[in-house]
Amino acid sequence: MEDTIVAISTALGVGAISIVRVSGKEAIDIVNKIFKGKDLTTAKTHTINYGKIIEKEKEIDEVLVSIMKAPNTYTGEDIVEINCHGGIATTNKILELVLENGARLARPGEFTERRFLNGKIDLIQAQGIKDLIDATSDEKRALAMNQLSGRVSSMIDDLRQEILEKILANIEVNIDYPEYEDIKKLTNEDILPNLIDIKNKMEKILQESKNGIMIQQGIKTSIVGRPNVGKSSLLNALLEENKAIVTDIEGTTRDIVEGEILVCGVPFHVIDTAGIRKSDQLVEQIGIQKSLELIEQSELVLFVLNNNEPMTEEDKSILKKLEHKNKIIIINKTDLPTKLELNGIPEKECVWISASNHTGIDQLKDKMKELFSLEKIKTEDPTYLTNANSISSLKNAITSIEQAIQGIEQEMPIDMVEIDIKNAWDELGIIIGKTYQDELINQLFSQFCLGK
Numbered sequence: 466m467e468d469t470i471v472a473i474s475t476a477l478g479v480g481a482i483s484i485v486r487v488s489g490k491e492a493i494d495i496v497n498k499i500f501k502g503k504d505l506t507t508a509k510t511h512t513i514n515y516g517k518i519i520e521k522e523k524e525i526d527e528v529l530v531s532i533m534k535a536p537n538t539y540t541g542e543d544i545v546e547i548n549c550h551g552g553i554a555t556t557n558k559i560l561e562l563v564l565e566n567g568a569r570l571a572r573p574g575e576f577t578e579r580r581f582l583n584g585k586i587d588l589i590q591a592q593g594i595k596d597l598i599d600a601t602s603d604e605k606r607a608l609a610m611n612q613l614s615g616r617v618s619s620m621i622d623d624l625r626q627e628i629l630e631k632i633l634a635n636i637e638v639n640i641d642y643p644e645y646e647d648i649k650k651l652t653n654e655d656i657l658p659n660l661i662d663i664k665n666k667m668e669k670i671l672q673e674s675k676n677g678i679m680i681q682q683g684i685k686t687s688i689v690g691r692p693n694v695g696k697s698s699l700l701n702a703l704l705e706e707n708k709a710i711v712t713d714i715e716g717t718t719r720d721i722v723e724g725e726i727l728v729c730g731v732p733f734h735v736i737d738t739a740g741i742r743k744s745d746q747l748v749e750q751i752g753i754q755k756s757l758e759l760i761e762q763s764e765l766v767l768f769v770l771n772n773n774e775p776m777t778e779e780d781k782s783i784l785k786k787l788e789h790k791n792k793i794i795i796i797n798k799t800d801l802p803t804k805l806e807l808n809g810i811p812e813k814e815c816v817w818i819s820a821s822n823h824t825g826i827d828q829l830k831d832k833m834k835e836l837f838s839l840e841k842i843k844t845e846d847p848t849y850l851t852n853a854n855s856i857s858s859l860k861n862a863i864t865s866i867e868q869a870i871q872g873i874e875q876e877m878p879i880d881m882v883e884i885d886i887k888n889a890w891d892e893l894g895i896i897i898g899k900t901y902q903d904e905l906i907n908q909l910f911s912q913f914c915l916g917k
């Protein structure tokens with residue numbers, strides 16, 4: 466981390482101001498070389514300084530330069546931020562001048578990576594920063610803030626601490642001073658109940674983290690059914706806008722139209738598909754093929770039937786494809802006379818709506834809530850893990866603890882059991898970045914935007 470890095474930290478485009486951010490040992494010296502105003506090398510820390518950016522003698526822009534000296538800065542290094550006039554040409558010119566004077570272009574996420582490497586945040590907090598920038602709902606923002614604040618990290622850190630104090634320390638004493646206590650008594654009376662307790666706590670976090678993933682990633686939902694039953698009308702009713710084309714011609718939808726709705730803070734990515742029927746029309750066939758593939762990938766299928774028509778063989782064959790899927794059966798066009806018979810479909814799987822009149826949509830949302838137990842999701846103060854890597858580490862930790870429990874039950878030597886427990890401790894360390902894994906770290910930071 467010897468070199469000084471620079472990037473444009475604001476979105477590149479026309480705006481009132483842009484910020485060019487420089488971080489590293491040379492940050493102040495480099496900017497001072499292209500700054501006309503007071504001598505920045507003597508400026509106090511955390512001050513804003515007015516002046517001009519110059520190229521040789523030519524004035525490029527009128528700017529405010531913030532000087533922030535290490536260690537109380539975002540990266541933990543000296544940081545200079547040049548607030549210049551927004552506009553692509555000016556901002557790029559200033560970036561160029563900083564580069565010419567000795568800085569290197571930062572990689573995406575490199576400022577935050579330095580913050581992590583300088584010990585100012587752990588990995589969960591870094592993830593929180595990224596999630597906060599990407600948040601598109603208030604729930605996602607709350608989730609990210611709790612990661613950023615360190616609350617999620619403390620939850621994991623507390624578990625590690627418990628493993629260390631209540632279990633590993635006990636075992637070490639026993640290995641070092643075997644005459645100290647009866648090993649069997651120690652394992653059965655002290656270690657085993659603690660292991661079980663920790664395993665339960667980890668399982669609870671894992672369970673709840675599924676909610677975190679749901680808030681973060683949403684639920685893939687597709688609307689399927691025969692042509693003309695009102696699938697596109699349903700999408701429009703859910704989104705409260707006329708996004709998909711609706712006509713009374715069968716086979717209207719050929720391409721995929723999608724939108725997102727929030728139910729209890731959980732985004733459902735809803736996709737409208739081409740009506741499924743036997744067709745010899747090529748474009749429609751392709752659409753139908755896509756619909757069938759989408760069913761496979763969906764976590765929820767909204768299967769639409771027409772209340773005004775008897776059930777057809779095609780309806781039955783689609784229903785058969787959905788046998789093992791999470792689904793809601795939607796009986797549409799309830800404003801028209803009923804000609805549909807349920808033929809043994811349980812009523813509790815059904816919702817009656819009229820997509821064109823927007824009736825029954827709330828009941829449908831209630832069903833979605835029920836199906837995914839969304840009422841239970843805490844959006845007030847959510848301390849969930851939201852990242853697939855973290856969750857997989859947590860699962861590994863649980864497996865290791867389970868192996869340790871088995872080991873004790875089978876009266877294995879305690880130092881063998883200890884290996885599993887240390888593994889669990891390490892896996893929890895990976896989640897917060899205390900056990901280093903370069904690959905994981907590179908993967909996380911490369912997802913950041915430039916200049917953060």
Ligand SMILES: Nc1nc2c(ncn2[C@@H]2O[C@H](COP(=O)(O)OP(=O)(O)OP(=O)(O)O)[C@@H](O)[C@H]2O)c(=O)[nH]1
Nearest residue numbers: 692693694695696697698716717718740819820821
């Ligand atoms: N009466 C009544 N008509 C409806 C209702 N919902 C949709 N329709 C009508 O049914 C016809 C087909 O609607 P779409 O939403 O295009 O049906 P679709 O299932 O998307 O059809 P494809 O894209 O061809 O597969 C249109 O004329 C709609 O106005 C409803 O609740 N009541």
Ligand SMILES: [Mg+2]
Nearest residue numbers: 696697717718
């Ligand atoms: Mg359609």
